[in-house]
Amino acid sequence: MSTTRTILICSGKGGVGKTTTTANLGIALARSGASTVVLDADFGLRNLDLLLGLENRIVYTAQEVLAESCRLEQALVKHKQEPNLALLPAGNPRMLEWLTPKDMQAIVALLEEQFDYVLIDCPAGIEDGFKNAAAAAREALVITTPEVAAVRDADRVIGLLNTQGISPVQLVLNRVRPKMMSSQEMLSVDDVTDILALPLLGLVFEDEQVIVSTNRGEPLTLSDGNSPAARAYSNIAGRLQGEEIPLLDPAKMRRGLRAKMRELMQTKIF
Amino acid sequence: MTLHLPNQRSQHWKDALPGLLNQESSAPVELDCGEWSLNCSDWQQLLQLLNTMGRQLRWIRSRNPLTVVSAAALGLDAHLEGNCEPTAAGSDEPDGLLIHQGTLRSGDHLQCDGDVLIYGDVNPGARVSAGGDVMVWGRLRGIAHAGCHGSTTARIVALHLRPVQLRISTAVARGPEDQPLDGLTEQARLDQGAIVIEPAETRRFR
Numbered sequence: 001m002s003t004t005r006t007i008l009i010c011s012g013k014g015g016v017g018k019t020t021t022t023a024n025l026g027i028a029l030a031r032s033g034a035s036t037v038v039l040d041a042d043f044g045l046r047n048l049d050l051l052l053g054l055e056n057r058i059v060y061t062a063q064e065v066l067a068e069s070c071r072l073e074q075a076l077v078k079h080k081q082e083p084n085l086a087l088l089p090a091g092n093p094r095m096l097e098w099l100t101p102k103d104m105q106a107i108v109a110l111l112e113e114q115f116d117y118v119l120i121d122c123p124a125g126i127e128d129g130f131k132n133a134a135a136a137a138r139e140a141l142v143i144t145t146p147e148v149a150a151v152r153d154a155d156r157v158i159g160l161l162n163t164q165g166i167s168p169v170q171l172v173l174n175r176v177r178p179k180m181m182s183s184q185e186m187l188s189v190d191d192v193t194d195i196l197a198l199p200l201l202g203l204v205f206e207d208e209q210v211i212v213s214t215n216r217g218e219p220l221t222l223s224d225g226n227s228p229a230a231r232a233y234s235n236i237a238g239r240l241q242g243e244e245i246p247l248l249d250p251a252k253m254r255r256g257l258r259a260k261m262r263e264l265m266q267t268k269i270f
Numbered sequence: 271m272t273l274h275l276p277n278q279r280s281q282h283w284k285d286a287l288p289g290l291l292n293q294e295s296s297a298p299v300e301l302d303c304g305e306w307s308l309n310c311s312d313w314q315q316l317l318q319l320l321n322t323m324g325r326q327l328r329w330i331r332s333r334n335p336l337t338v339v340s341a342a343a344l345g346l347d348a349h350l351e352g353n354c355e356p357t358a359a360g361s362d363e364p365d366g367l368l369i370h371q372g373t374l375r376s377g378d379h380l381q382c383d384g385d386v387l388i389y390g391d392v393n394p395g396a397r398v399s400a401g402g403d404v405m406v407w408g409r410l411r412g413i414a415h416a417g418c419h420g421s422t423t424a425r426i427v428a429l430h431l432r433p434v435q436l437r438i439s440t441a442v443a444r445g446p447e448d449q450p451l452d453g454l455t456e457q458a459r460l461d462q463g464a465i466v467i468e469p470a471e472t473r474r475f476r
C-alpha cells in the first residue's frame with residue numbers, strides 16, 4: 001500500500017473556500033518539499049486552475065489519461081514557480097457524465113504512484129459529484145465558515161464521510177472575523193466545534209488578500225507575504241505534516257493593546 | 271357534514287377531493303382522512319385546493335398518527351381516532367430497546383418501533399422517531415418524536431434538551447429558546463395533550 005496521503009477537501013455548501021484552501025495548501029505542502037498534486041474534481045465549475053494561474057496551460061484532463069489518448073505526464077500541469085506542485089483537472093466542463101467512482105479510483109491510483117500528497121478539490125453538494133470525488137479519498141478536510149447554514153451542510157457531509165470509512169476527518173474554519181465573533185454576531189469557534197465534533201486543523205481569518213491573490217492567480221502561500229490568511233494556510237500545511245503549531249484564539253485577538261501590555265508586564269519583560 | 275377521503279386502494283385523494291368539494295355546500299369542511307398518511311407538503315397541496323374552491327377547513331380526523339402530527343405542525347385542528355394506541359394502556363412490555371452509539375448528524379433520521387437510546391448528540395437538522403421513549407445521552411438539538419405510533423405516555427429525555435422541535439404522539443412543540451441549567455437533565459412528556467418540559471424523573475422508564 002502506498003504511503004501517499006489522499007485528502008478530500010469538501011464542505012457541503014458552496015463558496016466557503018474549498019478551492020482557495022486546496023490551492024494554498026497545495027503550494028504550502030509543495031514548498032515544504034512534498035511532491036503534491038491537486039486534482040480538480042469540481043470540473044463542472046472548474047476554477048482551481050484559475051487560482052493557481054495555470055488556466056492557459058491545460059491541454060488534457062484525467063479523462064484522456066483514462067482513455068489512454070495521452071500519458072499521465074502530459075496531462076499533469078506543473079506549477080511555474082513551485083515545481084513540486086502539479087495540477088490535474090478531472091474532466092472538462094462539457095463532460096459532466098463520464099466520471100464515476102471507478103474512474104476516480106483509477107486516476108488516483110496512478111497519482112499515488114508518484115506523489116506524496118493528492119489533494120482533491122470537491123464540488124459542493126452531496127450528490128454524485130461529491131460521491132465520485134470522495135470515492136478514492138483516504139482522509140478529508142471539511143471546510144466551513146462560522147455560519148449556521150455552512151455548519152449544517154458540513155455536518156451532513158461529515159455524516160456521509162463517516163459512512164465511507166474516510167479517516168481522519170479534520171476541520172478548517174474559514175472566513176473567521178474576530179470582531180464579529182467577540183460581539184457574538186457570528187458563531188464562535190466553540191459553537192462550531194461543539195456541533196461538528198472534529199479536530200480543528202486551522203482557522204483562517206477573513207482576509208481581503210485572499211481575494212486579491214485569487215484574481216491574480218497567485219495563491220497567498222506562494223509569496224513571502226505575511227498576511228493573516230497566508231500564515232494560516234502555512235500553519236495548516238504544517239499541522240497536516242504533524243508539526244505542533246498552536247492555534248490562534250480569536251477571542252484573544254481583540255484584547256486591545258493595553259491587555260497585551262499587561263500580559264507583557266506580567267511576564268516581567270519590563 | 272364531514273367529507274371522507276376515499277379508501278387508499280380505490281382512488282387517490284387528490285383525484286377525489288375536487289369532486290367531493292363540488293357536491294358539498296359552501297360550509298367549512300370537516301375532513302375525515304381515514305388511513306391516509308399525509309405529510310406537510312400534502313397538507314399544503316390540500317389546503318391550496320380548498321383555497322381555490324373557496325372553502326375553509328374546520329377540523330380534521332384521521333386514523334393515522336403521522337397525518338395528525340403533520341397537520342398539527344401546520345397549526346390545523348387535527349384529531350386522532352380509532353384503535354391506534356398500541357402502547358397506551360396496560361402494556362408494560364416495551365417493544366424493545368434500540369441503542370445507537372454515535373452522533374446523529376444533519377440529514378440523518380433514526381427510526382424505531384420501541385424505545386431508543388442514543389449515546390451521542392442529535393445535531394441540528396437530524397431527526398429521531400421512536401414508537402416508545404427517546405433518550406439521548408448527549409445533546410438533543412434536532413427533532414425528536416416519541417410515541418410516533420400514537421403512544422401518549424412516551425417521553426423524551428436528554429442530558430441537554432434543546433431541540434428544534436419536539437413531538438409526542440400527535441402533539442407538536444417548538445423547543446425552548448433559553449439554555450437549560452448546566453447539569454440539569456430534562457424530559458418532555460404529555461400533560462393533557464400538551465407537551466411539558468420539566469426536570470427528568472428518576473424513576474425507571476416504563
Ligand SMILES: Nc1ncnc2c1ncn2[C@@H]1O[C@H](COP(=O)(O)OP(=O)(O)O)[C@@H](O)[C@H]1O
Pocket residue numbers: 011013014015016017018019020021174175176204205206207208210211214229
Ligand atoms: N479567508 C478568506 N477571506 C476572504 N475571502 C475568502 C476567504 N476564503 C475564500 N474567500 C473568497 O470566497 C470565495 C469562494 O471561495 P472558493 O475557494 O472558490 O469556495 P468554494 O471552492 O468552496 O466554492 C472566493 O471569492 C474567495 O476569494
Ligand SMILES: [Mg+2]
Pocket residue numbers: 018019020042047
Ligand atoms: Mg470551488
